[in-house]
Amino acid sequence: MSFWWRRAIVSSVVGVLFAFLLVFMLRAIFGLDPLWQGNVVATVAGLFGGIGFLYGIGCFDYWLTWAKGRPISSEDHSFHGVSNWKQYFRINTDHKVIGIQYMTMTLFFMVVGGIMALLIRTELAAPGQQIVDGQTYNGLLSMHATLMIFVFAVPVFGGIANYVLPIMLGAKDMAFPRLNALSFWFLPVSGFLFLASMFTGMFGAAWTAYPPLASQGTAGQTLFELGVQFAGASSIATAINFLATIITMRAPGMTIWRMPILAWATGVTSVLAVFATPFIAGSQFLTMFDRVMGTNFFVPDQGGDVIMYQHIFWFYSHPAVYIMLLPGFGIISEVIATFARKPLFGYRAMAFSMVAIAVLGFGVWAHHMFVSGMAAWLRVPMMITTIIIAVPTGVKMFSWVATLWRGKIHMKAPMLWAMGFLFTFLIGGLSGVFNGIVPADIQLSDTYFITAHLHYVLYGGSVYTVFAGIYYWFPKATGRMLNERLSQWHFWLTFIGTQITFMPMHWQGLQGMPRRVVDYDPRFATVNAIETIGSYMLGIATIIFIYNVVISLRKGDPAPWNPWRGRTLEWMVSSPPPLFNFDVIPQVVGGPYQYGIPDARHAVVFAPEKFGGELTEDTRYPVLVVANDTLASQGLIDEIRSRNADGLWSFEFLVPVGDDDRAVAERRLANTLAILAGYGIAATGRVADGEVIAVAGDEGKSRQPYEILVATLPTASSAWMRQDAVDRIRKRSGIATSHFVVRGDDARALTAASALPLTMIVATGAVGADALAAVIMARFDAQPARFTIICPLDLPQPRWGSESSEIRRQAGERMTATINALVSVGVQVQGEVMDDGPATALPLAIDAFGPAQILVAGVNGEAAALADAASAAAGETPVETVNLGAPAGSE
Amino acid sequence: MATTTGHAPAPSHGQDTHGKKHGLNAELIGMLLFIGSEVMLFASLFTAYFFIRYGVSNEVWPPLKQNGEPFELPVMLTGVNTLILVASSFTLWWGEKRLKAGDRKGLIRGLWVTILMGGTFLIIQFNEYAHLGFTPQDRAFSGAFYALTGFHGAHVAVGLIVLCMCLRRVYKNDFTATQHTPLAAGSYYWHFVDIVWVLLFLLVYVI
Missing domain, CATH: 1.20.210.10 (Cytochrome c oxidase-like, subunit I domain)
Incomplete structure (x- = not known):
């Protein structure tokens, strides 16, 4: 039994005995009969026993020292914090x-x-x-x-x-x-x-x-x-x-x-x-x-x-x-x-x-x-x-x-x-x-x-x-x-x-x-x-x-700093928090409940006054993001942005590749990093060969990040989740691991609010050609971007006739083929088949998408006509032309 | 609260808590809130007193003792005693003012006079108890009277202890013109004790 408890028990017993004595003495002095009165004794004994206990356990020590006029230190933190569970049973401040x-x-x-x-x-x-x-x-x-x-x-x-x-x-x-x-x-x-x-x-x-x-x-x-x-x-x-x-x-x-x-x-x-x-x-x-x-x-x-x-x-x-x-x-x-x-x-x-x-x-x-x-x-x-x-x-x-x-x-x-x-x-x-x-x-x-x-x-x-x-x-x-x-x-x-x-x-x-x-x-x-x-x-x-x-x-599973993605200040410190909660007191800059508001901040962290007091936030704690299929998806990008708004994290991507194409993973990773850089979020990443649990678990163990975030498709369609990846990574690394689910649609769609430049591809006959996909892929590898393919068709009259319908259907199929080919290798692309000819359609499309660059891809001489139409509609936007040779399906 | 010494800056748990020299700091806010809860304690006792006074008895006021005589309270003597206690509030205020002007001797004089006046009040009050002619066990009115005056007396005693501790600290030269939170807290408490007594005197003795 600790010193404090021994003292507490002794002093509460002393308090109770003193109370008995006091009651009996006073009753004797004043000649009250009978000497034993249960209620009186209980009251006084309870009072003195309680105060004796509080004294013994140490509640009054500091104040009594002060009252006696002895020196005290207001910076005395010896009763602060615990180092083992036993200390929860003694006085603590x-x-x-x-x-x-x-x-x-x-x-x-x-x-x-x-x-x-x-x-x-x-x-x-x-x-x-x-x-x-x-x-x-x-x-x-x-x-x-x-x-x-x-x-x-x-x-x-x-x-x-x-x-x-x-x-x-x-x-x-x-x-x-x-x-x-x-x-x-x-x-x-x-x-x-x-x-x-x-x-x-x-x-x-x-x-x-x-x-x-x-x-x-x-x-x-x-x-x-x-x-x-x-x-x-x-x-x-x-x-x-x-x-x-x-x-x-x-x-x-x-x-x-x-x-x-x-x-x-x-x-x-x-x-x-x-x-x-x-x-x-x-x-x-x-x-x-x-x-x-x-x-x-x-x-x-x-x-x-x-x-x-x-x-x-x-x-x-x-x-x-x-x-x-x-x-x-x-x-x-x-x-x-x-x-x-x-x-x-x-x-x-x-x-x-x-x-x-x-x-x-x-x-x-x-x-x-x-x-x-x-x-x-x-x-x-x-x-x-x-x-x-x-x-x-x-x-x-x-x-x-x-x-x-x-x-x-x-x-x-x-x-x-x-x-x-x-x-x-x-x-x-x-x-x-x-x-x-x-x-x-x-x-x-x-x-x-x-x-x-x-x-x-x-x-x-x-x-x-x-x-x-x-x-x-x-x-x-x-x-x-x-x-x-x-x-x-x-x-x-x-x-x-x-x-x-x-x-x-x-x-x-x-x-x-x-x-x-x-x-x-x-x-x-x-x-x-x-x-x-x-x-x-x-x-x-x-x-x-x-x-x-x-x-x-x-x-239990180790808890991350912020398991529920809360916004109040307690989630900005570790779990459990450090001894005095904050190394640097944060500066509050907004309300505490701004969920779903992009980049909204509740608090930022300043450097201490003596270092200039400027907004630094240079202490970033690494979060390991493990993802592959979901990289560059809207859902994951939004999650990273909202986490980044805490002002505490730096993000390290780890892309484990098994049998899949390594180049695809690298392309997706480059795309993700470029998108995040566009939002001003510093992130790094690497592609690692091997099975996800082993790779991520070992990386977590050796790197010791503050949290591992595993982003997957919904459990039913995720190969990782079929192996119970999140729990096993957590066990293997011993690091708090959380799971973020990206819906399948999100994983494939173009990142809508992306900061990446949009390149518009104008093509008609070239759509569906392997050469077009290759050109786009090459451009993406050179400089991550997102792409929109516009296919303006010159349809014969009447446009509701069966001939026009057939042309439209074929163009749609070719467009789907190109998009699927590109998405499967990690390029974000969308496409649209437009009815009116280039002269009418392109101004509309350019107006709607606002591309940073236009690339005209033509086959067999149609390039020149398309390029003219594009240049006419483009205004300030730079236009480039490539000629791809033979049309799709002609060989 | 008694967590600060005079010359050492208060614990650095807070941020801007102690930056202001003359404003309310956490300790004084704590004391004011504590006084608020003390006010409510007296309010509960006054409630009891007024229920006993008006709720039940349809008799004449003051009510009759168990032996049939009316309760009589020494209004004159207590009036003088009230003046003594009220005056002690002013001497304490004067002492604090001297300290703020840098005159430590003045504070010591003020504190001594306050403590002596407070002690006199308590002695006169004890004397009054001894000569009242009724005990708390008499009818409900006497219980309410002793509860109110007794609780108040206990508060005066606590106030005196606090002031004595402050006096000791003054002799040790712990308070300066700008750093004297414990003294300020103690004087808040003393003023509160006095104001409660004025109310008590008016509501119990006079009317």
Whole structure:
């Protein structure tokens, strides 16, 4: 056990013993009887034990040194970064380590809370009592909700944002790294206090802990109140940290309208957390005083007021719902834009709607209390604000759908979770509006309809979005790809399990089955049994997820820097990122979601000031592009251009040739390099003899590029993919390898937006002749270009007659033959047969294609006539003439 | 936050965080947000107080104790105490102003006076507790009274500790006219504690 943990255990034990001593001494001094008072001891011991633990683990060391006036070094980074997995278990100030600590801790509590849920569902599988008695059942459901809310759903987003937000903003860490560590270590204390209550008698007043129920009960209730205080402190501290980071540490050029939506979401959430969380602290303080000190806040005949608790509690706990949802909205916005390959629809509306949700969220709390006996006049205003809050939420919903509209949707695991979120959260949101209507709510309060609603909201808004985030950033955080097949299993089991478990609860609630009760009417037996099966599916899905994480961490595929082709800053650094994220802080020059906009940049990298501060981007990391059939295709060229827009990569082409013609491959490669050079993209390449897997795998191994990109035709028509080339290259080289698919049409078509000069070939009789193909090939080898063959026919009248048709058909066949001959050797060419004679057709063609050069190829003396027509039409364009001798097919 | 020393530049995690000499830096923004959440904590306690005051009791105000006598609060004495606390805010402000003018001795004087006034406030408040004639266990009003004044007293105590740490740093010559973020943060906190007390005095004692 490490020094830190030994110190933590010693000092928490000292704290607890000191608390016992203090309580006994004070009670003895003031003559209180009895000396042993469980609630009092639990409160003081929990407090001092918790603080002792935080001290022991090292959270306060730096500040205490400062307070003592000893010298400190603000540049002390000894608690930054990790070199082995054991260091994740001690205090650390690196936001990336803290993010992973957060995620692990909160997911651990999610699993524990999930086990409680499975116990609850097992108990409810049949009417009557199965495995637990009523008191234990109350404890289980209270513990389930408490763990899920206070130490999973609220802090888990702190984990994700801790990891990615500073990188997204272009910062080297959070604003207050030590405060960040402290806010993490509050969580284990909080969770420990909750779990410790199992040994002092479980608290059974649900997570809402309404007095007077919460004023009674065992010392476990006191531990709950204390645990909430620690979780709240964590929440406030981390929220302050996020806000200070967002306000002061954005990269140059990162205006608030260039921030990723996740930064907006985290900022808005943090404002909620800072200003709402003190209310739950207040409410738990008051209950604690009633329990421990014997005050009368909630004793009506002493002037106390139990409704007051609910007001204070919900003034936090309703905004807390948005604390559990808004960061998820941010994650979903990132994921949907990336996987639909489209700019996020309504960026500003997205940002403003989150602000609106946060503001309105402070004005709806009493809709939880319609049946509580509160002041009746509050009902209608709260109903109206509750319904209004559906408007900004609807803005977000429609913006996501509009982002998907006509996008190129890639259904990878993160996107699946995003889709699951849209579906599940939509149902939860709509039933929420339903609940918000006073008469409906009076009917539905404390029934399973509420249970269904809140699980749809929190499963959709928290669980699905958290998993979307985990699947999205796992490669970035660990440098390993998750197994996609297991990921899909995890999603589909969870998705179907969610619907089976919670969908029927709507019906149960409408039929009047009350929530939080251990037994129920036998007529609900079947539907409860089905829900229990659904919940077991959720359990199995979680096991699959854990298994997937474990095996992927151990031997998952290496992740490239940017596996999803995202645009935000975290994708501009390695996976996992370097210790301080950026060697040079990037300069942000555009929005974060410009997918599909050629050459659009989110950020560029400047040299440091001391080297002149000029835009350099001279550090280019090599990407090995393996391609043959797809070289020079529109699809591949576009992909290279979009990757080049990251400003990070240089491209090295590797063209493995087996039995195919080496000259063809060389011609294609030359063509590709020329096209890329036309776009200002520096690329190199070579043709290598040998089988693709061996050649590319070994090249990857020896060259160590940052990524290997294998471009092939679709799997069905690709010889490489039939040998499973991508996976085998990845295994052989050990380098992150991704696959890019070029459609067959794209691979053969002329590169439309090519920067290469266009040469127009004018020929009639020569079309179809081997000599013409040879001439074009020779010209291509001399200087890569693209070619258009124009065949202007002098047709006899009438043009619709059978003679004309026959001439046209033959010319078309000859044209096809020439084009096929050229394409098969790697020359990009297209052709057109035109009806009118050269004098009419050529001006039209030149106007349409705008060639850089015209080459007239004639046979048997027709060249001169064609050349005259071409020269007449060409204007400034240079015209050349070649005579090819005998016409096609004449020999 | 206490992550900076006086003379050393703050941690270089940020970029432009510390470039500006007089503007808000991350530490002060953090302190302001923390104060925001403290304001909300007091808001929750005031909510409880007003629910108890107006929500339940239809009796006359002040309500009656368990023994049948009305709660009485020493408005005059506390009024004087309020003046002491408010004055301490001004002495601290004066001290900071002296520091910005380069007068370290002035800051030391200002801090000492502030700390002594804050201590006096706490002593008078404890004395008041001892002579009030009711305990927190009396009716709900007394609970709310002790919760509000007790939380405030705890905040004054924390503020005093912060100011004492600052004083020590001043003696070690750690603060300069342009580099004194911890002192600025501490003084924000002290002003906040004072303003809350003025509210508390008006809402609980006077009306």
